[in-house]
Amino acid sequence: MNNSQNILRLNVGFVLHQTVGYKRDFLIEYPHVHLPPDLDLYNLSGTAWVTRVTNGLLLQVELGAQITAECARCLESLSQPLEINFAEVYTFKQDSAIESGQVVPEDGVIDLQPLVREEMLLTIPINPLCSPDCIGLCPVCGGNRNVEPCSHKEHPGDPRLSVLKTLLKGG
Numbered sequence: 001m002n003n004s005q006n007i008l009r010l011n012v013g014f015v016l017h018q019t020v021g022y023k024r025d026f027l028i029e030y031p032h033v034h035l036p037p038d039l040d041l042y043n044l045s046g047t048a049w050v051t052r053v054t055n056g057l058l059l060q061v062e063l064g065a066q067i068t069a070e071c072a073r074c075l076e077s078l079s080q081p082l083e084i085n086f087a088e089v090y091t092f093k094q095d096s097a098i099e100s101g102q103v104v105p106e107d108g109v110i111d112l113q114p115l116v117r118e119e120m121l122l123t124i125p126i127n128p129l130c131s132p133d134c135i136g137l138c139p140v141c142g143g144n145r146n147v148e149p150c151s152h153k154e155h156p157g158d159p160r161l162s163v164l165k166t167l168l169k170g171g
C-alpha cells in the first residue's frame with residue numbers, strides 16, 4: 001500500500017509563476033489508495049489538470065476507480081467501478097471574493113484526498129448489484145439462488161392473505 005501522506009498531493013507551486021493559460025497535467029495511477037477513515041479505492045487512474053488563471057488556479061480532475069461493495073440482493077462482494085469528474089477554482093487570498101471558494105494553498109500543494117473522497121462517495125450506488133440479473137437470496141431459506149436454486153417459490157404468500165385464509169377456514 002502507498003504511503004497515504006504523499007499520494008494525491010499535487011505540487012502546483014511552479015504553476016503559479018507561469019503565465020495565464022499555462023496548463024499542466026498530472027497523471028494519477030495507483031493500484032490501491034486508502035482514504036481515511038473508510039474508503040479503499042482500487043485501480044485508481046486518471047488525470048488532474050492544473051491551469052494558471054487570472055485569479056489563481058483551475059483544477060480539473062477525471063478519475064476512475066473500483067471499490068469493493070456488497071451486492072444488495074445476494075450480499076456477495078463485488079467490484080464496483082466509479083467515475084468522477086470535477087473542477088475546482090483556487091483563488092489568491094487577496095482576490096478571493098467568493099467566501100466559499102478554495103484558496104491557493106500557501107505551500108503550493110493541492111491535496112486531492114478530501115476532494116476525491118467526497119466525489120467518490122457521492123457516486124457510490126445505494127444498491128450495488130453483482131449483476132443486473134442477480135436473483136438474490138431466497139426469502140425463505142436464505143440460500144443464494146444464483147449459486148443453488150432451491151425449491152421455495154419466488155414470492156412466499158402475502159402474510160395478510162394467509163391470515164384471511166385462516167379466518168375463512170375457521171368460519
Ligand SMILES: [Zn+2]
Nearest residue numbers: 071074130134
Ligand atoms: Zn448479487
Ligand SMILES: [Zn+2]
Nearest residue numbers: 138141150152
Ligand atoms: Zn429457499
